Amino acid sequence: MSKPASRLPSSLVLVGAGKMGGAMLEGWLAEGMPPQGIAVIEPRPSEEMARLCGERGVALNPKEPAAPEVLVLAIKPQMLDEAAKDLDALVGSGTLLVSILAGKTIGDLRKRLPTARAVVRAMPNLPASIGRGATGAAASSEVTEAQRLVADALLRSVGAVEWLPSESLIDAVTAVSGSGPAYVFHLVECLAEAGIAAGLPADLSQRLARATVAGAGELLFRSDLSAATLRQNVTSPGGTTAAGLQVLMADPGGLKALMRETVAAAKKRAEELAG
CATH class of the missing domain: 3.40.50.720 (NAD(P)-binding Rossmann-like Domain)
Known part of the structure; x- marks a missing residue:
């Protein structure tokens, strides 16, 4: 406000x-x-x-x-x-x-x-x-x-x-929110490419990926629920979303480890630029 x-x-x-x-x-x-x-x-x-x-x-x-x-x-x-x-x-x-x-x-x-x-x-x-x-x-x-x-x-x-x-x-803020929009844009790129690999026409996959991330972002903006709760709400046990999340949430790999590495690299570079 x-x-x-x-x-x-x-x-x-x-x-x-x-x-x-x-x-x-x-x-x-x-x-x-x-x-x-x-x-x-x-x-x-x-x-x-x-x-x-x-x-x-x-x-x-x-x-x-x-x-x-x-x-x-x-x-x-x-x-x-x-x-x-x-x-x-x-x-x-x-x-x-x-x-x-x-x-x-x-x-x-x-x-x-x-x-x-x-x-x-x-x-x-x-x-x-x-x-x-x-x-x-x-x-x-x-x-x-x-x-x-x-x-x-x-x-x-x-x-x-x-x-x-x-x-x-x-420097940590720079790595998370300052550089973060580029991470989200790349997520859209990757999601669209994955859709193409799954058989969708390129233009359709790109539109779906873009609309999905934009819509999810707007839902986050409007909701008071945490990101974790929103994720759980859209994930049915044994369903398609759960199957996909098993890959993204794999331990010790998965998206969490990759994102930590991404933010750490961006923070390190911010520190170098400030030095």
Whole structure:
């Protein structure tokens, strides 16, 4: 459920308006944040972004933006060093810095933007582009409760938000929810290929696999039941689903072991990128 619009900041500068930055901007506007309080810095804005800013009255690449209540960094991580000096000039004494830069720790951000004190590091995922994202966030000790509520409202505008007790968990979040959509997409690919191998026409198998995973995901979203309970509810003893699950739930192999290995590999790479 979205936070009230009153928790959104009165002024905000968004640096980087690609797919994720653009999705967040649309979410803020949809939540009721006044467009006149938003400025976007994007050297190469897409036609869609330029049109959105023009139609809604959002300042695009203003010459001298004032230090905002919140500065949101959504640029590519490799651009941080080059942009750091200009970005640090945008940080006021009370500015909250919210970063969605993969691999850049709170320490990295403070080193490059020394004026920044209150920092929230967040890891959203691709479904944020349709308002169904999952974001893990960690706050520095300087972040006040009021600033945390503001950050929560901004991040929740594009989906669910989970606040982490420690920034050290960000790499695991990256491996699970950050990279997770790709795992699900590959599951659809594999399910469709298995259907083809079982005799289904390719286009039919692909449609069935896609609709099945999308529908199961929507059921998870709407239900209060756990994934395990939903699985049990659809599995009749001795039936076809049970036969298939015997393969997926094989011990010591099966999907559980494979998924643990997958997440561990993604986490290791996240740690390497942050190092």
